[in-house]
Amino acid sequence: MSKKDVIWDSTTPGKAPDSGIEKMIKVRFKDPQLPPDQNIREKYININGTVFQAINAARDAFNIPEVVPIALLFKGRRMNPSNNLSSYGIEQNAILMIVPDQIKGG
């Protein structure tokens, strides 16, 4: 992830004043649909970036194409793509669960 990926939006609530500074932490993406010995991939993400950026990192880690809608769960909360990652209190080595998103048929 490069510097230009960091989005600064002063109107987003909960953003720390220094959130324009890139701060990389290691997280573990877990895709529970894969066999247990293959379902975790580690990746560095910018904690001051958005959930949307983390979703893209998850796609990258597991080669999930953009046309497949996915969401991330952290400690039982579905993460809103437009929120700042720091608002979820994610720490080093946190597990972010990948789930299919927008399943809507009936």
Place this chain on the structure above:
Amino acid sequence: MSQDLPSSKYDRQKRLSLWDQQIIEDSQILIAGVGGTGSEVAKNLALLGTGKLILVDADTIEFSNLNRQMLFREEDVGEKKSEIARMRIQEQYNPDIKIESFPDILQRIPQRAFREVDIIAGCVDNFLARQFINAMAVELNKPLIDSATDGFFGQVQYINPRKTACLACDNPAPPDETRILTAPCTLVGAPRQREHCAWKALYDFNTSYDREPLETSQEDLSILTNFANKYAKKYNYSNFDEKELLQLILFRVPSLITVNAVTSGIQSQEILKALFLEKRTSFKKNEMKRLDFLIDTHRFRIPSLFIYSALTGSINTFEMVPDPNCLVCGQPTIDSQTFFEVEVDPSSKFKTLFEKTQPKKSKDTVGFLGNKLLPEDGIIADFLSDGDRITLSSLVGDEEIRLQIKFQK
């Protein structure tokens, strides 16, 4: 031969160690949507011996439903799903079951239909209807077991209002079509994306013919395609074909009966468990003890989210935590929107009601039914019906309380 038959058709399920058939027979369940998953859930619940089902679906049966919606036959095409489902279930699966059907959209059915049931089963096919059922379940504090499918994937979510996450927690992003639908500028302005041409074509179709295009009508599809390609040409996008338009505009998500059957099987089972939890105290003492033991040792639980993938054969479960700031189930919203039931004498005046509910501030209180002012000296029965919901507002502050009126018998 008949002497060898068990005394009850529910004999096999009654043999389960944790079972009370009476609880099931006394239960009422609302099934919102009687399509791919809804018709399976209705069939399962009817075979289990559920006392009453309320079926809600405004849709009519389409030819393309027949690959998976086993309650419908070819001769039913064009008929209302909820009506045919009611008839077929009583005819084929359980003649003793009571079924009420509403061939209407969820927002228009009487609220008592939601209020009188024990559990709500969400089997709808769109985001907005799902959010509506969710709001009703939270408001009425009824467990909701919602399901959805898309191609090889299925999911079931258990919403126990204010205890588990609801469907609005953490602001789920609406699907693309909902976002486009709610952006009127897309319809009037220049199409910013190629897909917008399809939306403008649908808008043109609606305004020209005053109806929705029919999926089964070749003529309608040709007209739509022409409208869309007119915009595509004007704004330098590539042309559409009819199949692409059908997917873009009519949102026909791919559906498989196998995925529907697994998903609705999970949903039906969780409905049953939610019912047992709701009616826990109705179990016989020993059974209740056994249930409590299983709950305490986590051997009886309802995960809040199931995700089934037919591609990997996996069913994963997750525990979803409520969002404290949720606009539907968050505490500030609950505090400001919960209706409190109040029993009143219908022949009394509103003044009595104000004094009863706002003892210290009754003189500074006004009541509204919708936006209609309720006169202090008016007789309640002249203005309200049993079950109506009113708002009491303070004339001196911002406080409001919401009441659901129950007439004294």
